[in-house]
Amino acid sequence: MKNPKRASASPKRSFDNPKSALETLEQDLEALRLRTGLAVANPDELDRLRADVAALKREFYANLSPWQRTQLARHQNRPYPLDYIRLLFEDFSEIYGDRLFGDDSAMIAGMARFHGRPCVVLGQQKGRDTRQRLARNFGQAKPEGYRKALRVMRLAAKFGRPIFTLIDTPGAYPGIDAEERGQAEAIARNLREMMRLPVPILVTITGEGGSGGALAIAVGDRIHMLENSIYSVISPEGCASIMWRDAGKAELAAGALRITAPDLLSLGLIDEIIPEPEGGAHHDHVAAAALLDPVLVRNLDELDGLAVGQMLDRRYQKFRHMGQFFEELPV
């Protein structure tokens, strides 16, 4: 049986709208199935079509626009740090409070075991429903959150335990109370101190890496990004409203800012991209965690092989070399 549409739907063809091409293929497949009936007169053709659909799907998800990835990074079913902790770590015991002002539930931190080994894990936690979102302040930490994080990281340093941080925040909370309690100072201090904590720090951007509020727990020896996460100096909406004076230009800003994992890898700002299950991490938390696990194991192993001084020097040099510039005047 010849299907005239088949050639034109080949994944090698360049298409403007992969989604509609996918839908066409799926319709073809369904039509074929109906025509062949239960007997499946031409199983080879059916298999080829299925392979085409799978290839197109892969290509579609590999070529998401920066704005589409932003949507995935913010997806409400995306696994959050507490999901990864449940799936990748054992014996998690949360540590609360900064011992200065209070506890911040937008930032979670605690003791845990990673493949049996004692460690510290922390991250920004968003909520999944309205009640949780309010309780977690949408994952936007205040100074007490960053100070709690530093307190727990220092605990890890004191007892020689590695630190895992999981980043997922729209940004540090912009509010009166946060300013009164020194939001900028809290973030700045973390940046300086994380650079010299004498234990391995493995950073993973799992969702939104929102500016200084993300970076405040993202200085480390290895910076990983999930395939559909983003990491940006400002949200696309914020950039659009400042630079275009129109928040509606967010899609444009998302592209201009180059905030996707492949962009940041090519700019030399991250070390490695963690693949996600097909369609995104929100489709399958277990599979997403399973893809992250071996990367963390391998990198922790590598860091274990370094003397502390060497590790700190490499950490320093990693950030030292971020950013390009012309040294001489252009002719």
Place this chain on the structure above:
Amino acid sequence: MAWFKRDKDSIQDPVPPEERRVRTEGMWEKCASCRKIIWKKDLDANWQVCPKCDHHFKLSAVRRLELLLDDGIWNEHDANLSSTDPLEFTDTRAYKQRLIDAHKKLGMRDAIITAEGRIEGRPAIVCAMEFGFIGGSMGAVVGEKVTRAIELATSKREPLVIVSCSGGARMMEGTTSLMQLAKVSGALSRLDDARLPYISVLTDPTTGGVTASYAMLGDLNIAEPGALIGFAGPRVIEQTIRQKLPAGFQRSEFLLQHGFLDAIVPRKELKAYLANALNFFLS
């Protein structure tokens, strides 16, 4: 300064009053605080401080160094570093064009001067940010120049002073700008390990990524009176909490009251304050 001359000429010229008004336009400045009219040359002679009410206007990076360094003399470092426009960023205008315009206007390649000079005889590394250059924003060039200045202070065992005046990280260089916060803060951890003094001077305005990195990491964090200092900008906060901000919010005096500044120092006392503090740390 050409406008000194023009000023004199216009006074000597027998021009009708309405024409004189046109020709003297741009020579006055209305004080944002006391609303009085001030001659620009008086303002400049007074280091951009209102002679009537002591309101602190912004001071250029060059004038700042003239104010702080002995005999107004310094060795500038890395003046040729310039942006590569790594993202080829364009919004309503091309970032490349903004860089060219800022360079034409100021003769600088980016938003900071890093220099070595003397403060009352004591050698020091001093950096001054230039708000006129794309809002004093920090991209890769500012991040690199500040980092080099810190590393130089560390290797030469000299004290460091950074005068901040910045809207924060430079959006047009994207995540690279964000990473400068970590890079500079990391360099400061080494200066700190070396037990060398760093005094951060916050001037109007110091917000965003600059506040959330080196501006808040001094052994002393001091500010000029009335400076806007914060992490989030006031407009962003207003939009988030949907209410008006209290008077004086995020000003120097507010930060001092909440424990985030060590002192508020008027511009005219700044050099003496720095000299005294460095004597305390180093003699």
